[in-house]
Amino acid sequence: MHIPDGFISPQTYLPAYAVAAGLWAYAARRVKRDLDADTLPFLAAYTALSFVLMMVALPLPGGGTAHAAGIGLLAVSFGGWMGFLAISLVLAMQALLFGDGGITALPINALAMGFTGSFAALAAWKLFGRLNENVALFLAGWISIALPSVLVALVLGIQPLIAQSAQGAPLFFPFGLEITLPAIVLPHLLVGIAEGGLTVLGYRYFARLRAKLAT
Amino acid sequence: MNRDRAALLLYLIAVLAATLIHDPVWLAAGLGLALLASGRAAAGILRRALLAVLAFNLAISLSYAVMAWLQDFSPWQTLIRLNLRVLLLTVLSFLFIARANLFRALDFSQGLTYVLGLAYSQALIFRRAHEDFRLALDSRSLRRPRLIDRYRASAAATAWFIEKSLHAATQSAQALRSRGFFND
Amino acid sequence: MTDIRYRPIGADAPAVLQLTDVQHRYGSSVGNAAGNPAEVLRDINLTLRAGEKSVLLGCNGSGKSTLLKILNGLIAPTAGRVSYQNEEITPARLKEPGLHRRFRGEVALLFQNPDAMLFNPTVFDEIAFGPRQLELPDIEARVRHWAELVGVDTHLRRPPFGLSGGEKQKVCLAALLALEPKVLLLDEPSAALDPRSTGWLIDFLADLPVTTLTSTHNLGLAPELGSRALVLGEDHRLIYDGPIQALLGDMDKLAAANLVHTHRHRHGDIEHRHTHVHDWQ
Structure with missing residues (x-):
């Protein structure tokens, strides 16, 4: 889901920045209220955590490996607003310090993975948590990958429609929804299963560890 | 305004311009200008930018060329524009990273620089630790590890990172208090 | 300090691990604004012989961990040759199942951070991980044997994460030894240990009938860990390779490797400064 710069039109990323900025401001207030004076250190630590979780190998059956995202785990462990902020900061760090991923794709990823991913995971966790903890964790991990991939596919797929040259040629991402939806969403439904598994095991x-620290 | 903040602003304006201009000639001119501004680092920046976008752009370009061939239209204008734009934006990012200090560019907010600085240094430590987790599994594996072992290894690393970040957060919160640093 | 446990190994003992003209640098990432790849090892030539107990000395950042990972075939050096029993070890060659299995079974590395090595649900599974891959018989008995030897046999049913740092390291050691390796590489094994565990580790390694190379930045501990010293200088070159006792008298070498320090101290009424070492260094 890492989109480089140059595939998203300004008609998309400028409004996305506006929406994201509003949510960042609100999230910052929420997190500050919950954590009081300790907001900044915890936000920094979870940002680093989110950064490294994106490097952890997500084993796929058959020997392949994808990268984990850790969105579900982060949201379930530390709350949706914290997850959203941490993931947004990771995206900023990657774009502006590590040269990995684009600054124009940042608000799209922040809204898709950070916001939608975190809160979808949290909803799955709350909804199914009473039924069975493992099922709820698995679903939280799965949906934190699946739902953002649908959003990213939609955003990319509408690019040819909203940004065309005078001759009707695409100016940014050149494929429509009929290609992006299957090409992006289908593999992520599978990766979501692996992420779900990691969420269950990682949480357990x-x-x-926590039980040991408590004694 | 300090030099780094001016660089950040300039970078953001250049990014916006590169997405508002659609003529390949102007995009190419922009790329030339960005490389000129890179000075002696130009070759290195261009090489790294090419490597960074190679896989994604190659996949997109080839698929688009096949689609154009099947539907019988000329893909060249679109492909040249797209690839020039992506390369220009990537070169701009790498140039900014090489030349400007992000922490100084953002020092108008004490909170933001604190969070980014702490997160960045912690991220570098975590990246090294992550490498050790990966190598340790390699080192202990006499054959290809089973799926369940790979899961367990990833999950153990994940849990370790969560625990370490909680610990780090508690430590830095205490350090903040002892230094009398309060949130803005 | 008499050196009775560690007899020097003659030059006629067979070479086990060998590095020839090894250089290593870490690639420059974009984030590294200077763009200069960092040099970690320069012109390293060394031969570890069968049965030898050696100590790898160097200050923090001198490249000890990288050297051990190169010897373990985990990192391919930028230039130079790594060989095991006169066979060249390269990433491509390690993909051959036969060599991979033999090399990984016979050369083991104890990581500085034991947590990096532990991922199994119980201590038992952790120690059994190696023997199970080798499909050895009597897994249960083997695990018990090694667990008793390092003293973690009462923890076999517990998850490794619940243990203390020292216990974790013992579990890692047992897990590696269960493969019955020929070479054991240890990365700063004393860093996380209390004095009692350090004493235990020294005795344990002395009695172990395998070739060992142990890294440390603790000069006081070095003569207890081997008879041969390899010293990595701050310039990332091997600046000494020889008997440990001769090294301990060479203050210039030790100062060059940043292994000793100078500060003021008092003897009665006289305050002076000279180069020396503390055990706590």
Whole structure:
């Protein structure tokens, strides 16, 4: 879901920045209210955490490997607003410090992965948590990948419609929804399964660690 | 305004311009200008930018060329524009990273520089630790590890990183208080 | 300090691991604004012989960990040759299942951070991980044997994450030894240990019938870990390779490697400064 710069039109990324900026401001207030004086250190730590979770290998059956995102795990462990802010900061860090991923794709990814991914995961966790913790964790991980991939596919797929040259040629991402939806969403439904598995295992290991620290 | 903040502003304006201009000639001119501004680092920046966008752009360009061939239209104008734009934007980003100090560019907000600085240094430490987790599994594996082992290894690393970040957060919160640094 | 446990190994003992003209630098990332790749190792030539107990000394950042990872075939050096029992080890050659299995089974590395090595649900599974891959018989008995030897046999059913730092390291050690390796590389094994565990580790390694190379930045500990010293200088070159006792008398070498320090101190009424070392360094 890492979109380089140059595939998203300004008609898309400028409004996306406006929406994201509003949500960032609100999220900052929410997180500050919950954590009081400790907001900044915790935000920094979870940003670094989110950064490294995106490097963790997500084993796929058959020997392949994808990269984890850790969105579900972050949201379930530390809340949706914190997850949204941390993921947004990671995207900024990657774009402006590591040269990885684009500054114009940043608000799209922040809204898709950070905002939608976090809150969808949280909703799955709350909805199914009473039924079975493992199922809820798995679904939180799965939907935190699946739903953002649909959004990214939609945003990319509408580019040829909203940014065309006088001759009707695409100016930015050149493929329509009929290609982006299957090409982006289908693989992510699979990657989501692997992410779901990692969310269950990662949360369980962490719970054990925490139990040890408590004694 | 300090030099780094001016550089950030200039970079953002250049990015906006590069997405508002659609004539390949102007995009190429912009690329030339950006490389000229890179001075002696130009070759290195161009090489790294090419490497960074190669896989994604090659996949997109080839698929588009095939689609054009099947539907019998000329893809060249679109492909040249698209690839020039992506390359220009990537070169601009790398030039900004090489020349400007992001932390100084953002020092108007004490909170933001604090969070970014702390997150960045922690991220570098985590990146090294992550490499060790990966190598340790390699080192202990006499054959291709089973799927369940790979899951367990990733999950153990994940849990370790969560624990370390909680610990780091608590430590830096205490350090903040002892230094009398309050949120803005 | 008498050196009775560690007899020097003659030059006629077979070479096990060998580095020839090894250089290593880490690639420059975009984030590295200077764009200069960092030099980590320069002109490294060394031969580890069967049965030898060696110590790798160097200050923090001198490249000890990288050197051990290169010897373990985990990192391919930018230039130079790594060989094991006179066979060249390259990433491509390590893909051959036969060599991979033999090399990984016979050369083991204890990471500085034991957490990096632990991922199994119980201590038992952790120690059994190697023998199971080798499809060895009597897994249960083997695991018990090694667990008892390092003293973690009461923890076999517990998850490794719940253990203390020292216990974790013992579990890692047992997990590696369960493969019955020929060479054991240890990266700063004493860094996380309390004095009692450090004493235990020294005795344990001395009695271990395998070739060992142990890295440390603790000069006081070095003669207890081996008879041969390899010193990485701050310029990332091997600046000493020889008997440890001779090294300990060479203050210039030690100062060059940043292994000793100078500060003021008092003897009665006289305050003076000279180069020396503390055990806590």
